[in-house]
Amino acid sequence: MAGSKVGSLGEYIREQRTRAKISLRQLADVSGISNPYLSQVERGLRKPSAEILQQIAKGLRISAEALYVQAGILEDRETDTDVMASVRADVHLSERQKQVLLDIYASFLKENEAALKEDEDSSGEDEAGLRAENPNRAP
Numbered sequence: 001m002a003g004s005k006v007g008s009l010g011e012y013i014r015e016q017r018t019r020a021k022i023s024l025r026q027l028a029d030v031s032g033i034s035n036p037y038l039s040q041v042e043r044g045l046r047k048p049s050a051e052i053l054q055q056i057a058k059g060l061r062i063s064a065e066a067l068y069v070q071a072g073i074l075e076d077r078e079t080d081t082d083v084m085a086s087v088r089a090d091v092h093l094s095e096r097q098k099q100v101l102l103d104i105y106a107s108f109l110k111e112n113e114a115a116l117k118e119d120e121d122s123s124g125e126d127e128a129g130l131r132a133e134n135p136n137r138a139p
Contacts, residue, residue, distance in 0.1 A: 009070040011042075016060045017060060030058075063082060084105065
C-alpha cells in the first residue's frame with residue numbers, strides 16, 4: 001500500500017506542477033530540491049520526507065497538508081482550502097455573502113478541472129481528427 005501512495009503522490013505533484021504551468025526544473029529551483037530527486041519523486045521512485053514535501057508545497061504555492069495527505073503522513077479528511085477557511089472566518093461578511101463567494105470559488109475550481117481534463121483529452125484527439133478529415137494522411 002505504501003508503494004501506491006508514493007506513486008499517487010508523484011502523480012499529484014506532477015498534476016499540480018502542470019496546473020501551475022511550471023517546469024520540473026523551475027519547481028526544483030524554487031523548492032531548493034535537486035532536479036533529479038524531484039523527478040524521481042514525481043515518478044514514484046522516492047518517498048520524500050515531510051520537510052521536502054513542505055518545500056515542494058511552497059514551490060507549488062499549495063497547502064503542505066495536501067501533500068501530507070497524498071503521502072499518507074496525515075489522514076484524509078474533509079478540509080477547507082485556505083481560501084474557503086478565510087472566507088468562512090471573515091467577520092465582515094454575511095453568511096449569504098460567504099456562501100456566494102464559496103459558490104463562485106467552487107465554480108472556478110470546477111472550470112479549471114474541466115479545462116485540464118479537456119487539454120488531456122484533446123492531445124490524443126488532434127491526430128485522430130486530422131486523419132478523419134484526410135483519410136490519405138499517413139498515421
